[in-house]
Amino acid sequence: MLPFKTLIIVEENSPVAIYRQIANKLIGLIQQGLLQPGVFFPGSRELAAILGVHRKTIIAAYQELAIQNWVETLPRKGIRVAADLPVIKPRSFKRAGQSLPYHEPARFSFLNDVTGIDANPELRRSDIVVNDGFPDTDLAPFDLLMREYRKQLQGVYLKRLMSMRDFGGTPALKDATSLFLNDSRGLNISNEHILITRGAQMAIYIAASLILKPGDKVLVSDPNYFIADAVFTKMGARLVRIPVGAEGMDVDAIENALKKTKIKLLYIIPHHHHPTTVTMSSSRRIKLLQLIKQYQLPVIEDDYDYDFHYRNSPVLPLASASHGGNVIYIGSFTKLLAPSFRLGYMIGPANFIAQAINLKRLIDLRGDTLMEEALANMITTGDLGRHIKKSNKIYSQRCDLICQLFNEHLNHAVTFSKPQGGMALWLKFHKEYPLATIIPKALSAGLVLLGSAYYKGENEKHNGLRFGFASLKEKDMQQVVDILSLITK
């Protein structure tokens, strides 16, 4: 007989019933070949004594095994391992009961060049965190959103809302989004041109998946939003870098690239470019639109930051000009709410959007329909618009203040241009202050710089990082500047 007392350890404090613990361990022994087909189990009284449990517990465990067809009961003989189970060569007793298949690395081949993520630093309670440019959660309209959300939970259509097939967004949110975009960006779209996604990131991924094949060439800026770079690289595409200056991406360089070689896609952030926050000039926009039409060049226009502008109206997106249907326009509601409310959209010609919806379903079966309806209501009631206006005022003041502080105290170490809007600025450190040492120094002084930093490998020349000011209070800014001054002394 097997040494059941050693093999079956019962945990009294486990939330799993003891009979189930025993049944599961016995199944393990069968699966490992230690209890072979046809072998009889000890009687319930006997096993109960061995394990120190009540006999009824063993009977329940055996019943469980019987229901699951692991054992068969022979009248007056007892219970044995089902004779029709395949015979397995038993392994050593030592490993019995220790099935830890996940504790060794996978040895089958899989894609393993997807760009990694820097570890999250350990945070202390007193640390100040500077993010990539997120909205201030203290301003987020949680109450309004939760009010709308609760309405959905109590609504008479809840069940239907939840069981409908997903067409890339609830009709109400598509209606509200086209209204919102037509008003604010002059897009002239209707529902068939919209896919609702989990934030702009999913829209970039889906658009790139539909457009790119391995070996295709993609024009991107230098530097470029690094996660977009990683998406295109994952698709097997090759990146062709275009310099970005004070007027945005260099359109002459784009034209040269188009003349020289077959380009499959242009990825561009004309408004508040990520990471540099530069906005493309009007003359470059006009020239670029001509090129797009001339070369029938597919474009992903990432406009993650359109709604945040301080002094003037934002420049209209490429998507609202005449572009021959080549511009896939991507934006986000996340920045209007808070980072964990992941809602974005993709705008494109109806045939493209139809395929995007189909692909989205393979990735993410169904959206958060309740949150979508809640947001739709916030848009149509005007609550969202009012929230944007209110926060713009505050972010604009914060932008003024941080720029003033940097100018007064950090001119020796950094350069930056005051952005026209948005929630972050592009802080370039002088060569003498490499971010490779600045970031860890700041961390030990209690300042966690979490914004995207461009200083490794081909990005070493930039030595810059996104400094998200929108969620920093006045006293935090003071402290941040004090720490940065100190470590750049």
Added chain:
Amino acid sequence: MLPFKTLIIVEENSPVAIYRQIANKLIGLIQQGLLQPGVFFPGSRELAAILGVHRKTIIAAYQELAIQNWVETLPRKGIRVAADLPVIKPRSFKRAGQSLPYHEPARFSFLNDVTGIDANPELRRSDIVVNDGFPDTDLAPFDLLMREYRKQLQGVYLKRLMSMRDFGGTPALKDATSLFLNDSRGLNISNEHILITRGAQMAIYIAASLILKPGDKVLVSDPNYFIADAVFTKMGARLVRIPVGAEGMDVDAIENALKKTKIKLLYIIPHHHHPTTVTMSSSRRIKLLQLIKQYQLPVIEDDYDYDFHYRNSPVLPLASASHGGNVIYIGSFTKLLAPSFRLGYMIGPANFIAQAINLKRLIDLRGDTLMEEALANMITTGDLGRHIKKSNKIYSQRCDLICQLFNEHLNHAVTFSKPQGGMALWLKFHKEYPLATIIPKALSAGLVLLGSAYYKGENEKHNGLRFGFASLKEKDMQQVVDILSLITK
């Protein structure tokens, strides 16, 4: 001078300020080449008269154009289109102001063979909807979940929770998930083996993306969860179908396939197979585990329905037996809550999960961290466990009732096996009642059959559909059976 009165139509009722409407229209005229570089605008008084608006409005519009660098102001001469803008060949007046680039199909090449979605039928208020097997939203623990969610919104760590980089799930939800899975499935995993996703679908997509290359062969059941089929097909893989019978997938057929050709992946739902609800027998499981180890065969085990079982404990997943680290295990919390709460998980060896986390970030930058924390709390307080127990009791009764009704009234038209758990049964219609006619007939009688139906193309032989009973009340079931009886008379 251009016919501004015709080209610039001001909408009084638009939420966009009138000066901005005019500015945007003027930018459109510049972009279309109708207002060439260097051309002077009418004076503000003149244009105000033409358009019938106040002069101040025109001044504001011109200022907007100036700030955006579309125009330049020449002292004492007036305002003209910036001379440094590229010259564009103007198009006919007729199309001016009608930039509708999204109203024609995209003509650039893109992937256009992603499987489509059947249209949602138009619903009347009185219609009964039978879904694919969703939990009853009337039982969903919304109050508990919202309580936990609100706690997060008010928590002191809110800002940090939202600005941290995403590592495929919040630490608290990973802790709770490993606890939950170790207890209920004996998995012996820790946080490094877990990726939290938006539902099981995203986990399938990510696992398949990492494992499959174009041309690879995948073993799937016949019939198989059709969205998984579509995922593999999208990756360029070829499906090799294995029959599924009362004991689950035919393991001998799997062995033959493995002997005959190189197989890259097995996709299997051993517990409550989708669509057929069959659970794989113990003997087949043991043999399959041997094959997995012998051939080092990567496996996606989709266990979407483990927590719902009525009479006995569920059969333990393949993942908790000894499988050499080859089984990527996928499950979902969505079924435990409600369809729009999309939270699922992928379990695998640490090196695989690390890549899966990196890929997930490209697709979906950040999870709903607040909902993740809320769910984590529901798990650790035991609220989720109690909810599962409570709903299982109700679903079990509903399962009994629907089976009894089908037996009494529909034996002439359908066959089915009573499932051991889950939320749906596999309803096969006799050949005389093809679903191609049954579904529309039911619809016109007020019964909307939304469950996955297998009757087109290669699936014609199955002529079956998923009948989700879990969210049907007693009177609904009566009505459903009445309608089905009527249309199969």
